[in-house]
Each structure stands twice: as C-alpha cells, then as structure tokens.
Amino acid sequence: MTETAPDNADQPGSATDRTAADDADALLEVRSLRKHYQDGGGLLDRVLGREATSVKAVDGIDFDVRRGETLGLVGESGCGKSTTGETLLRLREATGGTVAFDGEEVFDMDDESIASFRRRAQIVFQDPFSSLDPRMTVGAIVAEGMRIHGLPESDPTVATAAELSVGDGIDRMVEVTVADDLDRVIDADDGVARVPVSVRMGEKSPEASVDHDLLGATVEEREADLHVEVTVTGSKGEIRRAKAGRLLERVGLSSDQVDRYPHEFSGGQRQRVGIARALALDPEFIVLDEPVSALDVSVQAQVLNLLDDLQEEFGLTYLFIAHDLSVVRHICDRVAVMYLGKIAELGPTDQIFENPDHPYTKALLESVPRAEVAEQGRRVATLAGDVPSPRNPPSGCRFRTRCPKVIPPEDIEIEQSTFREVMNLRETVEAGSLDPEAVQEVGAQRYREEELPALDGENAAVVDSALEAVADGDHAAAAATLRERFETVCETTEPDATPDASGDVVACHLED
Amino acid sequence: MADEILKVRNLTTRFFTEEGQVNAVEGVDFDVRDGEVFGIVGESGSGKSVTALSLIDLVETPGRITEGEVWYRDAELADEHRDSHPEAVDGDYVDVRQLPETTRRWLRGPAFATIFQDPMSSLNPTIPVGEQIAEAVEVQRRARANPRRTRSRTQGYGLGRLLIDSVIPSRNYVSDESHERAVELLDRVGIPDPEQRAEEYPHEFSGGMLQRAMVAQALAGEPDVLIADEPTTALDVTIQAQILNLLTELQEEEDMSVVLITHNLGVIARMCQRVGVMYAGEVVERGSLEDVFENPVHPYTEGLLGSIPDLEDPAPRLSPIEGNVPSLLDSEMGEKCYFADRCPKAMESCLHRIDERDAPSTLDGVDHKVRCVLADREYDESEALDGATAPEVTDD
Numbered sequence A: 001m002t003e004t005a006p007d008n009a010d011q012p013g014s015a016t017d018r019t020a021a022d023d024a025d026a027l028l029e030v031r032s033l034r035k036h037y038q039d040g041g042g043l044l045d046r047v048l049g050r051e052a053t054s055v056k057a058v059d060g061i062d063f064d065v066r067r068g069e070t071l072g073l074v075g076e077s078g079c080g081k082s083t084t085g086e087t088l089l090r091l092r093e094a095t096g097g098t099v100a101f102d103g104e105e106v107f108d109m110d111d112e113s114i115a116s117f118r119r120r121a122q123i124v125f126q127d128p129f130s131s132l133d134p135r136m137t138v139g140a141i142v143a144e145g146m147r148i149h150g151l152p153e154s155d156p157t158v159a160t161a162a163e164l165s166v167g168d169g170i171d172r173m174v175e176v177t178v179a180d181d182l183d184r185v186i187d188a189d190d191g192v193a194r195v196p197v198s199v200r201m202g203e204k205s206p207e208a209s210v211d212h213d214l215l216g217a218t219v220e221e222r223e224a225d226l227h228v229e230v231t232v233t234g235s236k237g238e239i240r241r242a243k244a245g246r247l248l249e250r251v252g253l254s255s256d257q258v259d260r261y262p263h264e265f266s267g268g269q270r271q272r273v274g275i276a277r278a279l280a281l282d283p284e285f286i287v288l289d290e291p292v293s294a295l296d297v298s299v300q301a302q303v304l305n306l307l308d309d310l311q312e313e314f315g316l317t318y319l320f321i322a323h324d325l326s327v328v329r330h331i332c333d334r335v336a337v338m339y340l341g342k343i344a345e346l347g348p349t350d351q352i353f354e355n356p357d358h359p360y361t362k363a364l365l366e367s368v369p370r371a372e373v374a375e376q377g378r379r380v381a382t383l384a385g386d387v388p389s390p391r392n393p394p395s396g397c398r399f400r401t402r403c404p405k406v407i408p409p410e411d412i413e414i415e416q417s418t419f420r421e422v423m424n425l426r427e428t429v430e431a432g433s434l435d436p437e438a439v440q441e442v443g444a445q446r447y448r449e450e451e452l453p454a455l456d457g458e459n460a461a462v463v464d465s466a467l468e469a470v471a472d473g474d475h476a477a478a479a480a481t482l483r484e485r486f487e488t489v490c491e492t493t494e495p496d497a498t499p500d501a502s503g504d505v506v507a508c509h510l511e512d
Numbered sequence B: 001m002a003d004e005i006l007k008v009r010n011l012t013t014r015f016f017t018e019e020g021q022v023n024a025v026e027g028v029d030f031d032v033r034d035g036e037v038f039g040i041v042g043e044s045g046s047g048k049s050v051t052a053l054s055l056i057d058l059v060e061t062p063g064r065i066t067e068g069e070v071w072y073r074d075a076e077l078a079d080e081h082r083d084s085h086p087e088a089v090d091g092d093y094v095d096v097r098q099l100p101e102t103t104r105r106w107l108r109g110p111a112f113a114t115i116f117q118d119p120m121s122s123l124n125p126t127i128p129v130g131e132q133i134a135e136a137v138e139v140q141r142r143a144r145a146n147p148r149r150t151r152s153r154t155q156g157y158g159l160g161r162l163l164i165d166s167v168i169p170s171r172n173y174v175s176d177e178s179h180e181r182a183v184e185l186l187d188r189v190g191i192p193d194p195e196q197r198a199e200e201y202p203h204e205f206s207g208g209m210l211q212r213a214m215v216a217q218a219l220a221g222e223p224d225v226l227i228a229d230e231p232t233t234a235l236d237v238t239i240q241a242q243i244l245n246l247l248t249e250l251q252e253e254e255d256m257s258v259v260l261i262t263h264n265l266g267v268i269a270r271m272c273q274r275v276g277v278m279y280a281g282e283v284v285e286r287g288s289l290e291d292v293f294e295n296p297v298h299p300y301t302e303g304l305l306g307s308i309p310d311l312e313d314p315a316p317r318l319s320p321i322e323g324n325v326p327s328l329l330d331s332e333m334g335e336k337c338y339f340a341d342r343c344p345k346a347m348e349s350c351l352h353r354i355d356e357r358d359a360p361s362t363l364d365g366v367d368h369k370v371r372c373v374l375a376d377r378e379y380d381e382s383e384a385l386d387g388a389t390a391p392e393v394t395d396d
C-alpha cells in the first residue's frame, strides 16, 4: 500500500499532490482534511484555571467522491462524519487539508468561484424542521437560493424553439422568434427548451397565444407574412415561484402547496421540501446529512426511493452521511467507515458489508440487530467500553482501546482475549484510575488472578510487579513496567489510511 | 407453563386537547407471560409509548385512561383486596386500575419498573448517581415495611422538586445498606468501578453508562415486569448491543418479564418471543415473532417489514407504505379500518370497525390475532375500494 501512494498523513502541507490519472472520475477530492474545535477557554474555565482543549473532530482524512456515485460516510456519534460534510462545503472553516471540487481548490476560491461552488454543491440536513425557516412559505424556502443567486438565469448552451400550430383561416407564412432566455421558464429537454405556440384568426386580425402564465406571444403582420414573437413576461419572482412549484411536484408534493408553511407538513413532507430546496439551483453534488434518520421507517423508505430517482434523473453525486448501516447498504455505492475523526475503512459497499477487513467495521456490523426471525436471541460479541474522547484520542490506532484484535508484541506469547484484558488494565493504570486500595486489600497476585485469570508465566509476573507499584501508589512506574512488556504496534504507530490505487482504505496493522 | 404475569384488556387512553379528543390508545389487549420479553412495535403516533405510560398509570393531563383493565398476578394482593375491592380481584389477579391509589403507587417498583429512552427523565442531575439508586432502594425497603407511607423523590421530576431537593439533603434518610445495595446494583449492570462511579453525577456518565444506571435504578425494587420504552433509541449501535445484552442477561437471571417498546424491528427480533404491532392506537397484529415477521396478515405489518432496508441484501427498491399516519382526532377517525386510506388491499368490507380476529398460527399455545378482514378471507380485487392500489409492489 505504501509503495503505490505517497505517505502524507503527517504532512498536511504536502497533501495536495494528486495525479490526473487516479482522480479522473473524482468530483470531490478530500486530502488530509482536519477540523479541530477549541473547547473550554470560557470565563468559568479561566477562573478555574482550565486550559482550552482542542477537540479533534476530524483529524486527517483522505477520500474521493466520484462523479455520479453515492459515497456513504458512516460511524457512531462523535466520529466526525457530519463535521466532515459541513467542512468540505466550507460551512465550517477547516483546520487543515484541502478539498478540490471539479479540480478547483475549495478553500482557495475567490468570491466568484465560491458563489458558483455554492450553487453546484448543496446540503440536506437531518432535521427538516429546524433547517426550514418557520416564517417562510415552503415556496419561498425553495426559491430562496435562486433569489440569492439572482436566478433563474438563461443557460447560453440551451437553444429555444417553438412548436407552432396554425389555426383555420390563416393562410400566410408564419415566422416565429423565440426569446433566448425562454429556458428560464421552460425546462430544457435534450438541450432545447420548446414552447407550443398557436396562431389563429381572431375577430379582426390573427392572434397568437402560448399556454403558459409566464410567457407571452405577440403577432405582427410584415408584408405578406405573420411574425410571431414569444417572450418571457413573468417577473423573476414569478418564475422562481413557478419553478418552486415544479420542484415540489418533483419531490412528491403538490405545486399548490407553495403558500403553505413548514408546520403544516409532516416530517417526511418537510424532508421533501428540504430536498426540493437543495435541487433548486441544479446542483451536481449534494451532501445528505442523516436525511432519513428522523423519519419513521415507512416514510424513510419513500424518501430513499425519491433520492434514488433524483440521482438518476439529474445525474447527481451524493455524499450520504448516516449512522444506520442498513440504509447505507441500500443506497451507497461505496462506504467510508469513520471512527474518532479518522477513516477506518473505505471500499465498495458489497465488500464492506460482506467482507469487512477492519475490526471496527466488523464490530459495527455485528452489532446491528437484523429484522428477521433468525435474529432472535442472538448474543452479540460487543465492544467493551465507550468511544474515547476526541479531546485526547488514543495514540497510534484510534480503535486500539476497544479493538478485540489488538496486536500483541511479537516476542511474547499470549492469547488474544487475554491481551485485550491486559490492555484494558494498562488503560486504567495509565489513566491513574486504578484504586491502590483495591489492590492492597487482596494483594497484587490475588488481584491479578481474579481480574486476569488466564494470565501466566512471565506475563503474569510483569503484571504482578506493576500491580505492586499501583498498591504503592506509583501509577507511573506501573504504567512503565506494563508498557515495556506489552507495548503494541497499535499504540506506537498510526495505521496507514491513504487510499490505495483503487481508492480503498483499511487502516489497520493487521493489513500491513 | 405459559402463565401470564400481566393481562391487559381493552386499555383505552384519550387526550382531551383544545383541538378535540385524541384517541391515543384504543382498546388494546395483550398478555405478558412469565419470563418473556413481549415487544410492542410501531411508528411515531402509533400509541406505543402512551400504552407504556398507561400500564403504570403515568398518563398526564390532558390525557386520561378512560377504559380498560390491567390484570396483574399477585396472590397476596388478591387475597388482601378480595373483600374490600371484589371488583378488582379475579382469582390470583388484581386489576391494578381498580386498586386503591396508595396500593397502586406502591406497586411501582416491586411490580413494575420503567426505563425510558432518555435517562435524564428518571435521574436527577444534581444528585450523585449512587445516591439516587440508594434512594430507590430505600423507598422500596420502606414500601415493603409500610406500604402506606411511601414517597419517591426521584420519580416525577420538576422545578419544584429541584428546589426542594437542593434544600433538603437526602443523605439523612438513606441507610448504609441501601448504599451498599446501590453499589451492588451498579456493578450488576456492568458499570466499572461501581464504588467510585456511585459518587459521580449523571453528567459525568456517558450515554451508555447512564442507561445502565437507569436500569440499576429500575432493578432496585426487584420488579416482576420491566417496562422499557425505546431503551436504546438514543444510543449508538455498539452501545445498543451492550444494553440489549444486559437486558437479556438480567431478564433471564432475575426472572423478570419485560415489555419492550420500540420502533426498531431489529431490536424486536433480537429480544422478543412475542410481539404486538401498533398502528393508530390499536394493536393491529400480535403473535409469535415467527408469525408476525414471517407470516404477517395485516397489510400494515407487511408494509412495515417491506419498508426497512435489509442489511444483508441491498434490494434495488424499497416498497414503502404510501401516505402518512392518520390523524388520531376522534372527529376525523371515522368508522372504517384506520389503515384503509393507505392499505393496498382495502375492500368494501373494510369500511366498518374491525375486531380482532384469529389468524393461523405456527406455534402451539401462541395466538396470532389480527385486526383485519384478511385474517379469515382472501383479498378480492372485485371488491377493491377506489383509490386502493393493487397489492403488487408500487412503483412511483
């Protein structure tokens, strides 16, 4: 792995070397992205003499999102997946690293480029209610982005055309001119915005009409011929409102709901409004941040089907952030599993779900309860303990404090499960949270026999001497004794999380 | 022997709101057997949580239980009340709802205990965790000694309580044994360093640890029935797995029955032997896990199962239930089957109230009951209602 890709995990500055070949199909390229928050440092903290600490929410991640795919970003709360989505859209300022969108560095964009980026890249949030302004009608909500960006604008690459129908009594040549900006009102089909125009005899003279509220047609006699001109008569506001109505229809609502307020809609309907809003600017890329987590399953299925359809229809690229693995399996082409601010594993969805390589991915999948009879009474081999704090993440591999496969040093002989227990003991000793009295009470050896019954030989002797140090209150000495014998590569060395030639990641020393 | 510890009959809870009467729970029947986990599954607004609150009589105004019985098996209580409250006694069972108020309240703890989605609804943020559990133990201890003078400080939490709690220190009335028992309970639910953790405040606990602490608190009264309302919904999946393992372990070892209420069909499948599916305040289908998951009769159950993406098999398309949950306003509910507006198999015969009917069951001794005309007849297209879609997969 290290031969084919540059190892730049520790050098965010040099993280920008990309070759044209390996990202030919990448719409978004994320390199060494970091987002740290300052936590504390408030008045109370200062009074108490506490220092501001840095929360490493996202701590150096690399991945591409390929054109037209859905990349899943999964993980448990606090793993940094939502922060990643917001940071790469520049909704939050990155601490380090780079993001390129269609080849352009997002963090270096000038005002003009950023405006275009904000049109092309959208986000849908989890909670449809809090992300919709309750005082605005849903029509205004959907149209707001268009208003801010001065849309709709005419697309110069779109041609306009008329489909003329001529009524009885008109026997002259009819020539039609269609305004170039007609595509602001009529959606183009195959690069052409077409409008049906009819000309028929009025009471005195020929009359032209278009069947559209926002368009007008005038007719003029030029010598022997009739000349019809179709123009946009609606104001920008009216055009936006009409487009908002069409978008509402596209997401499964009805266009006459444009004047309703968000509170009049159910959760699922509000999420559809959120999706219509994201679509309003004809984006190429949408970050979907837990878009169905707040919905009931029956409604969730409706929204997932809708997202599928929209992707196909508009050729969208999705970054789908979620904690529900079943949903991710359903909708994603590739999946990145995050743990404590890092990517643990990244690969094609089938591979991740059927042959996961990273111990964390395995544990995560093992934990999900399946909705089937065979699930009844299944006892899950659970991960011990909680996720450590991102303020002070473990050295080396972030998962090592819970990993059931944590690698013992080569020169000692020990069962895997026993080694896990030794590592747990080390954890409490290093944190200084092992109560010396508890050890004193029974003596080091008894304590070890009770807590680590499978330990024997030299391993047991080392633990005993460390426990004696704990009993004397010397946690530091105990920690050093244990470290000397049991130090693992999982704590000394960070596993390589650079994507390989096919873009996959397994950040685990078992894969070295 | 499948003995019932709890028999719920015709439980009906309404909310009398400004908009009108809301039928939150509508004639609910189910049994809970000794040592089983009975699951209640439903989406939001199905009435599953109000059912839980109704079981333990904790429905708050403007809600009220308007009808129904909750029969709880306790031979001693039955004997005690046979003469004074004959209507509340049937053999070894007492109808909790008809018992005198003090007895009813006393039953919370030794008979029923509850855990909720949000541990902070049962834990006081200003009192160390161990102390709160010790209090629960103490309350139970005293309740046993003298059922008439019980009071629990930690149940029902409000600003008034908060003020009282901060003025009156609680150490005074909690015995050392109760403290020891609290530490034992913390250890029992898998909290490491229980002695030290007992001294800590709720905010010093992680989400999973708080959930464990709440379970410990619930165990203080050695309840016969543990009512768990979405106990793992707020938790991450690896922590959820820990808590589910813990609940299974406790249920087996303490010989409790559990009523598990959740929207998560996977959690139901892992934990439950029997399950009831709720929709619009009614139990629309109940039976063994096998019957409900593999031979569902009610189109809502079918739809629910078809809506969830499968972890093992990425089907290209989900089959959602069209439409939205109906209004529960009495004035808008009408007489027809509540699912009729969304049901792909709705027929003429669905236009009146549907009673629970027997459907074929695969396990001996486990009924399969369904509130749907399809329990004892086939779907007939010629009777289809206007607007009902064909039973095939819908494809918008």
Ligand code: SF4
Pocket: A358, A359, A360, A397, A398, A399, A400, A401, A403, A404, A405, A406, A407, A490, A495, A507, A508, A509, A510
């Ligand atoms: S590097 Fe070590 S601790 Fe990390 S996942 Fe692999 S085996 Fe486990």
Ligand code: SF4
Pocket: B298, B299, B300, B337, B338, B339, B340, B341, B343, B344, B345, B346, B347, B349, B350, B354, B371, B372, B373, B374
């Ligand atoms: S009773 Fe009729 S409408 Fe109701 S669920 Fe059964 S088939 Fe559908």
